[in-house]
Amino acid sequence: MDNGFLDAFRMLARFDPDLVEIILLSIKVSFSAVAVALLLALPFGALLATWPFPGRRALVVLVNALMGLPPVVVGLGLYLLFSHRGALGVLEFLYTPTAMIVAQTVLVFPIAASLSRQVFVDLHAQYDEMLRSLGANKWQILLTVFWEARRSLLTVALAGMGRALSEVGAVMIVGGNIDHVTRVMTTAIALETSKGSLAFAMALGIVLLALSVIVNAAVSFLRTDNGGAVHV
Amino acid sequence: MSEPKIIPLHSLSATDTPDVVLRLSDVTYTRRDEKLLDCVSFDIPSDGMTAILGPNGAGKTLTLRVIAGLIAPDSGRIDMADGLKDNMALVFQTPVLLRRSARANLIHALKIARVPRRLRPRQADELLALADLLDLADRPACALSGGEQQRLSIVRALAREPRVLLLDEPTASLDPRSTAAIERLARRTMRLGTKVIFVTHDWAQAKRLASGVIFLHRGQVTEVTRAPQFFDDPQSRAARCYKLGRLIP
Numbered sequence: 001m002d003n004g005f006l007d008a009f010r011m012l013a014r015f016d017p018d019l020v021e022i023i024l025l026s027i028k029v030s031f032s033a034v035a036v037a038l039l040l041a042l043p044f045g046a047l048l049a050t051w052p053f054p055g056r057r058a059l060v061v062l063v064n065a066l067m068g069l070p071p072v073v074v075g076l077g078l079y080l081l082f083s084h085r086g087a088l089g090v091l092e093f094l095y096t097p098t099a100m101i102v103a104q105t106v107l108v109f110p111i112a113a114s115l116s117r118q119v120f121v122d123l124h125a126q127y128d129e130m131l132r133s134l135g136a137n138k139w140q141i142l143l144t145v146f147w148e149a150r151r152s153l154l155t156v157a158l159a160g161m162g163r164a165l166s167e168v169g170a171v172m173i174v175g176g177n178i179d180h181v182t183r184v185m186t187t188a189i190a191l192e193t194s195k196g197s198l199a200f201a202m203a204l205g206i207v208l209l210a211l212s213v214i215v216n217a218a219v220s221f222l223r224t225d226n227g228g229a230v231h232v
Numbered sequence: 233m234s235e236p237k238i239i240p241l242h243s244l245s246a247t248d249t250p251d252v253v254l255r256l257s258d259v260t261y262t263r264r265d266e267k268l269l270d271c272v273s274f275d276i277p278s279d280g281m282t283a284i285l286g287p288n289g290a291g292k293t294l295t296l297r298v299i300a301g302l303i304a305p306d307s308g309r310i311d312m313a314d315g316l317k318d319n320m321a322l323v324f325q326t327p328v329l330l331r332r333s334a335r336a337n338l339i340h341a342l343k344i345a346r347v348p349r350r351l352r353p354r355q356a357d358e359l360l361a362l363a364d365l366l367d368l369a370d371r372p373a374c375a376l377s378g379g380e381q382q383r384l385s386i387v388r389a390l391a392r393e394p395r396v397l398l399l400d401e402p403t404a405s406l407d408p409r410s411t412a413a414i415e416r417l418a419r420r421t422m423r424l425g426t427k428v429i430f431v432t433h434d435w436a437q438a439k440r441l442a443s444g445v446i447f448l449h450r451g452q453v454t455e456v457t458r459a460p461q462f463f464d465d466p467q468s469r470a471a472r473c474y475k476l477g478r479l480i481p
Contacts, residue, residue: 130324131344133322134392
């Protein structure tokens with residue numbers, strides 16, 4: 001065990017090429033997934049917060065419930081969708097990083113939509129009447145609320161990044177954990193541990209832990225820097 | 233969040249009522265079987281400052297919000313001078329400011345008012361000067377004192393050059409010095425040609441500022457009159473009791 005730790009740090013210190021490749025792919029997949037999820041979730045969250053329409057309350061309950069979506073269920077659903085006989089089999093996404101990005105996007109979307117909705121609800125309640133009294137139209141109100149929410153939305157993004165980076169079940173199913181193709185940190189840790197290659201798994205675990213700490217420290221910094229005015 | 237209803241607005245006839253900028257006729261607003269505004273009717277002249285005075289819970293703020301178009305009454309009629317609907321600004325009792333500097337708050341208001349970009353910094357500084365806030369222009373708005381925030385809110389409302397400025401208890405919970413500064417700003421605003429309608433429960437403040445008074449009690453108008461007459465000899469029993477600091481029956 002002690003030697004495993006030492007070996008893990010040695011691998012990190014010499015920038016082991018396999019290790020670096022897996023880390024970079026993990027960051028690329030998770031970053032892309034969070035970017036796509038935010039692109040879809042923020043307007044959706046704003047819509048849920050500010051536009052009244054029939055069934056909105058039910059949709060809010062659904063989105064909140066999906067925050068706890070089991071990753072393996074998402075993985076299974078996408079597997080069926082992307083497999084050769086699936087509805088989207090023609091895209092040939094299965095066992096590619098694209099499929100992993102889609103899986104993580106599906107997992108991050110409800111988190112980003114639900115948290116951002118709450119941010120927009122609070123700020124809209126705070127600013128709507130004031131901006132209307134100044135003569136602002138709906139579009140101007142929405143843009144102003146977006147801008148005022150930017151810090152809180154960054155926190156939402158970081159929360160999504162945390163979820164994406166630590167996810168294993170879905171990417172394992174749709175990515176297949178193929179060496180040099182779809183192997184990311186979480187799936188590699190699972191595999192190397194089962195093989196008994198603890199040093200490699202621990203090196204990845206250290207990096208994953210470090211990334212998690214960085215993300216959480218950033219969230220904590222933003223909360224403090226904003227005078228406690230963050231809405232998530 | 234439900235969409236506000238559209239208030240039935242009508243244009244005042246300039247020939248019939250040349251001195252009236254705003255008229256409420258039988259405006260009623262009911263919530264949970266309680267009439268918060270009960271057939272409220274009054275004319276507001278186009279000049280000077282008009283105080284909407286009354287005890288807490290009289291319906292003063294509600295009346296102001298109805299005038300501003302933020303709340304739709306259940307029934308009644310609101311007549312406004314031509315173009316006034318889009319030419320009013322409301323300042324809330326508690327300042328609501330954006331999380332940016334004092335100057336940036338004004339520049340944002342000027343942007344909403346469609347002032348050309350190149351003119352905004354200069355106009356923002358003029359408004360800051362009007363509120364004696366030029367020295368604090370770059371300070372975050374949330375770091376200003378309560379009185380400074382309220383002054384900033386008032387000049388921000390002036391960014392759209394409103395014909396009518398609505399002030400909802402602008403000095404509530406402010407110290408005498410800040411109150412004096414707000415009242416000074418209100419007078420300056422009036423002298424610049426803007427009609428000021430303000431809500432207050434402060435008898436002395438209404439006496440200092442108002443040229444006309446509308447007294448409200450339990451959602452009903454009990455008196456609409458010129459200020460000197462009102463403060464010398466209020467006609468309604470509710471206003472007389474209020475003047476003497478007695479409980480209004």
